[in-house]
Amino acid sequence: MTLKNNQTFRDALSAFPSGVTIVSTTDEAGRHWGFTASSFSSVSMDPPLVLVCIANKADSHAAFVTAQRYAINILSQDQKDVAMHFARKGVDKFAPHGFRYGTGDNPHPPVLPGSMASLVCVARDVHEAGDHTVLIGEIQEVELCEATPLVYYNRGFRSLELETEDSLS
Template sequence: MPASIDQFKTSLSLWASGVSVITYESSDQKGGVTVSSFSSVSLEPPLVLFCLAKLSKAKEAIESAGKFAVNILSSEQKQISADFASGSLDKAVVLEGLNPRKLSTGAPILQGCLASLDCLVHQIIDAGDHWILIGLVEAVATKEGSPLLYFNRNYRELV
C-alpha cells in the first residue's frame, strides 16, 4: 500500500531545495509558475526538467509556445516566488510588472535571478497527477548572490 498523500507531502517538505519560477509566453498567454521540482537532466545535450501539476494552465501555454525559461531565484526574490505561487494573482500582470528581458528563444527572462536558463521544449512526459517538462537549454544568464531556498514549507536563506 502506498504512503498517504499527507505522509508523502510531509516527507518531501523535509527536502531543502532552491526555488525557481518558470516563465512563458505564447501567442495568446503569458505568465509564470513557482516550482521547486527543478533539476538538470543531461550535460550533452544540456537538458533540464521541472514538474507541473496537471491542474496548472501553464502546460498548454508552454507547449504551444515551444519555449520557456527557468529563473533560479535569489534570496532577495521571495516576493516574486510568492506572487507566481499565488492562486489569486493574474500571472500575466505579475510578469509584465517585472519587465522581463529576452535571450535566445524569446521566452521571458526575469531580472535579478541567480541564473536564468532559456529553453526550448524538448519533451513532455505524463507522470501521475503531474507533467514532467524537459527543456533543451539554448542560453543562460548568471550573477553572483545567495539562493532562495524552500524547506519545511517555509522560505529559507543560507547563513
C-alpha cells in the same frame, strides 16, 4: 516505514530543501505565462537537459506543454516576493517584476533580471506523470548573476548560510 497516507508523503518531501524557480513562456498570441516551481532538476550534461514538473491543473499547463521555448529563472533570496506572486492564480503575474521580454527579431521567453541564473530552454520532451507533466528542455542560453539563492524547505522560504567549505569541484 510504509507510506501511510498522503500527508506522510508530503512530510517526506518537505524534508528535502530545494531552490526556487520561476518558469516563464510567451504563447503565440504574445501572452506571458509563468509559475513558481521547486521541482527543477538537471537531467543530462550532453546534451544539456533540465526538467521541471507542472501540475495538470495549473492555468498555464496548456501554454507550457505546447511551448517551444521557456525560461527557468533560478531565484535569489531577494526574489521571495516574486516566488509568492507567481504561486498565486488569477493575478497579473508579470507586470511588477521587471522581466525582459523577447521581440520579433529575438523571440526569447520572459527573463527575470537579478535571478541567480536564467536558463533559456528549447522544449525537447513532455511526459505525463500522475497529476503532473514533466517538461524536459535543452538549455540554449544562460545568464548568470552573483547573488545568494532562495531556498524552500519545510514549507517555508529560507536563506542559505554559506559557511560550508567542503566542495566537490
